[in-house]
Amino acid sequence: MTNANLPRRSWVQRWHVKGIGWTALMVLLLIGSSKMTDVNVGMFFSNLDQFADLIVRMSNPAWDYLSVIIQPLIETIQMAILGTTIGTVFAIPFALLAAGNLVHNKFLRGFDRLVLDLVRTLPDLLLAAIFVAIFGIGSTAGVITLAIFSFGMISKLFYEVIETIDMGPLEAMESVGASKITIIWYAVLPQIMNQFVSYFLYTLEINVRASTVLGYLGAGGIGVYLQRSLNEFNYGATAVIILATIVVVLIIDGISNHLRRVLL
Amino acid sequence: MQAMMSNNKPHLSLWRRWNWLVWLIIVAVVYVWAIGGLQFTGLQESAGSVSKSIVHGLVNPDWKYVYNGSGEDLVSLILQTLAIAFLGTIISSLISVPFAFWAARSEKEHYRLRSGSGKVVLTLIRTFPEIVLAIMFIKAVGPGSYAGVLAVSIHSIGMLGKLFSEAIENMDRGAEEAIVSAGGNSPQVFMMATLPTIMPEFISYTLYRFEIAVRSASILGMVGAGGIGTPMIFAIQTRNWPRVGIILLGIVVMVLLIDSLSEQLRKRLI
Numbered sequence: 001m002t003n004a005n006l007p008r009r010s011w012v013q014r015w016h017v018k019g020i021g022w023t024a025l026m027v028l029l030l031i032g033s034s035k036m037t038d039v040n041v042g043m044f045f046s047n048l049d050q051f052a053d054l055i056v057r058m059s060n061p062a063w064d065y066l067s068v069i070i071q072p073l074i075e076t077i078q079m080a081i082l083g084t085t086i087g088t089v090f091a092i093p094f095a096l097l098a099a100g101n102l103v104h105n106k107f108l109r110g111f112d113r114l115v116l117d118l119v120r121t122l123p124d125l126l127l128a129a130i131f132v133a134i135f136g137i138g139s140t141a142g143v144i145t146l147a148i149f150s151f152g153m154i155s156k157l158f159y160e161v162i163e164t165i166d167m168g169p170l171e172a173m174e175s176v177g178a179s180k181i182t183i184i185w186y187a188v189l190p191q192i193m194n195q196f197v198s199y200f201l202y203t204l205e206i207n208v209r210a211s212t213v214l215g216y217l218g219a220g221g222i223g224v225y226l227q228r229s230l231n232e233f234n235y236g237a238t239a240v241i242i243l244a245t246i247v248v249v250l251i252i253d254g255i256s257n258h259l260r261r262v263l264l
Numbered sequence: 265m266q267a268m269m270s271n272n273k274p275h276l277s278l279w280r281r282w283n284w285l286v287w288l289i290i291v292a293v294v295y296v297w298a299i300g301g302l303q304f305t306g307l308q309e310s311a312g313s314v315s316k317s318i319v320h321g322l323v324n325p326d327w328k329y330v331y332n333g334s335g336e337d338l339v340s341l342i343l344q345t346l347a348i349a350f351l352g353t354i355i356s357s358l359i360s361v362p363f364a365f366w367a368a369r370s371e372k373e374h375y376r377l378r379s380g381s382g383k384v385v386l387t388l389i390r391t392f393p394e395i396v397l398a399i400m401f402i403k404a405v406g407p408g409s410y411a412g413v414l415a416v417s418i419h420s421i422g423m424l425g426k427l428f429s430e431a432i433e434n435m436d437r438g439a440e441e442a443i444v445s446a447g448g449n450s451p452q453v454f455m456m457a458t459l460p461t462i463m464p465e466f467i468s469y470t471l472y473r474f475e476i477a478v479r480s481a482s483i484l485g486m487v488g489a490g491g492i493g494t495p496m497i498f499a500i501q502t503r504n505w506p507r508v509g510i511i512l513l514g515i516v517v518m519v520l521l522i523d524s525l526s527e528q529l530r531k532r533l534i
Contacts, residue, residue: 026354030350030351033348034351036343036347036409037347037408037409038408039413040410043405043410044404044405047404050403050404051400051403074301078297078301081294117520118516118520121479121515121516121520121523123482123483123515125395125483126483126486126493126512129496129500130318130500130508133314133318133500133503134311135311139303143302209391213393213395216395217497238396242392242393242396245393250387250391
């Protein structure tokens, strides 16, 4: 009688087809990927003594190694600053071109975004390995890796900011016949400057983190010493390097967070 | 005229008027220090010819490597990379939940000892380099993708725990209050209000972290932790540029596909 007026669940809803389907898919993927990666829980526990030995040796940091790594740590920060800056300089024109409210040419904008998407797919260490092959071992390869890495990241962050600006000042300048460059300088830049600097600092934070491992493949900085200590099974030194890196990263994060809070 | 105009200007303190100059000097000093400190020596003379052969290799990739049925070809290793990322992310998303509740700030807490300590632990995990974790696990379980899975699962806790705990801090408490007022006990509140409310955000963050894990799984092989990174580093060391070209192409296609797939799923979630 009144039952006819009640909302009827469809067949898919009644039998929870979606839920069961997703669960089955996840279970299948989990089984498949554990087969493919030879996951063996027992092996981890049977080799636990070796792992524990490693932890014990790492928990006795060789503090006198600290004097050796101060210079490469500084070099790491310098690499990050230079790499981020070079990346940002190249990112600005690409970001302006990719912004939908400035560039109305769909083809140009689409092509620009495609290039940026492609650059962003490449992991940092992969770039480092290639640039070490080109430029040889040293910080040059690291700086260029970080420049390309931050170029991809910062151009996306920048064009997303540019797309949110108030178009009023731009239209006002356009109506009095100002050129594109003048409009960008007087109407776009003042609106986005603070966010640009904030995103620059954010990218710098990420680059400091990234630059600490680039040296593992020979791209300069503290990573070179990380690799050396690991190869020599000098885990006390490894522990000092990791601790010092964490301290440096936290200090840079703190400075950058403070500056960003002041800016925004 | 001039005098009148300057009278109309609001009076700025000395600091407000000159602080741009102070910042300019600070920035200049930082850059002089950064550029002066680096040695740009070690530039190989062969850089030009090497780049030329790299470009040549990238334009003429080694198509035969894509699939040859040996299990060591591009498709198998890309699938292995995805398996490492998938398994690592799933494991880490499960371990992250208790960490997230540990680090989430609640209004009841006065000294924030609990959430503060949780946040510190998550920061330490996040800052610990993933490569070093991979090397440590290689010592424990031997080289191979299992070490990669363990490294991804532990390293991802740092970021997922942080994102999850922020989701918990910002969640809508309405459903919880409703269950409490209807007389539900705390396991019931958790199962029927807390989890359903935050689940979409948890899944969305997990998908986002999976995108990142795919990138890291593709480089963990460079230290021997399985996946596509191992043949990549061999190809670079042996200067086999057509091989490098096809692997790079494979990674780019894989990352683009995973990113767009994950973006589609995340859009449907929230």
